[in-house]
Amino acid sequence: MELLTASSLRSVHGFPTRAGGASTGAFASLNSSFAVGDDPAAVRANLEALARAAKVNVDQLFTVKQVHGDRVVSAAEAKSDTEADALITRVPNTAVGVRTADCLPVLLEDRRTGAVAAVHAGWRGVIAQIVARAIKELIGDEGKPGDVHAAIGPCIQKCCFEVDGDLPERFSTAFGQDVVIAGSGGAGKTKLDLVRAVQVTLERAGIPSDHVASLPQCTMCDTRFFSHRRDQGITGRHLSFIRSADTSAG
Template sequence: MGPDVITAAPLAGVPHGFLGRRGGVSGGAYASLNVGTGSPDDPGLVERNRRIAADAVLAGVQLATVYQVHSASCVPVSEPWPLDERPHADAMVTDRPGVLVGILTADCAPVLLADRQAGVVGAAHAGWKGAIGGVTDNTIAAMEVLGADRSRIAAAIGPCIAQASYEVDEGFLVRFCEDDPANERFFKPGRPGHQQFDLAGYVAARLAGAGIGTVAITGQDTLAEEERFFSYRRAALAGEASYGRQISLIGVEG
């Protein structure tokens, strides 16, 4: 069975895909398409999985990733960095044909963006810290430096932890509402002292607020769909020592 590649209609015609955990060569807790270089998985298997994932979206091209740190930083990509020289950032943009930019996730929201006319694409890792910090805003701005126009940019938010699975405490709610009182709409009461947070909805609103007129949410729940996706929170709830990561990719076809 090959990789599970989820695509989004607003990005039709642009090489892209949100991949799950199926179709790779890793075993055990990392079965099977684990691309997490920071996991205890066999590095050789991880590298093979990275190649399998890239080829499933755009065969034979180079794959660029960053050292993700839950920041709002975005960097331009002209060619991939060696793994040990990757910049600390959580988003990338490129206008170079033959390069795929890839974001790793295991509950956080992967965001892929494209301006077809300009031939500029972007990928962002939007965990709650990066999302509230403006990682998508910075990605849009970096795309514009390369010639994109936000009025033409389309975006898609891929598989991430869904509101029904994302329990947070009241302090989390307070932090978001202090940033913007309107953020209360992304929370629903849960068990006493807790809230359920709509990460995808929040990220979509940030994109819309930045002037992106076309935004899709693919709608899968990484925590609930165990056979299809890796999940940090699921692993933590189960007391597992580590977890795999999936990848989301976008590029400019040559």
């Protein structure tokens, strides 16, 4: 297994590449999703390996059914078929994970409480402010955004994320001109910088910029990663994960 990590996070966490799993073919090899047509036994083996990497039992590595929405749930209340796109855990020594193949995996930790969150953010989630919602839920009424540290993992970067229609305008209105890459893209297409949009979201939420790391890898250019666009929909999903602190307070 090859796990990328972010210098901004102190918690046990990882952003895996495709390497070191049990799946074959289009899902080779560390696919974490039962919903893409992969062999369930291979997916189970991969989830067990990921749980070991997260230093939890496999039943303490929580995930949900992701639907490109803006719902944030607590792992204690969620089941694997709960529909949501962000998951928080406050229970010591438990982990939360999100599945991606081009979308942004965002991991958050609150150093005051030891609580952590994992967020799945595609363009729909980014514009629906799911990252801001997750931060608000993570810190609760008594917390401070200054206690939050964040990492944005490998995803489709501004080199590759071409869109059309009214998306460039919607994104520049919501996040500023910087998120639209001028003069880019093929006919009628423009490239967007979703990572920058999430960085703006984190800044506006009050998280100091030196608490944030953004990994540079592009899942579409770099074949170490599953890419929904490059692989034309037939591909695996990475499970990015983060584990809560050993003790609930302090």
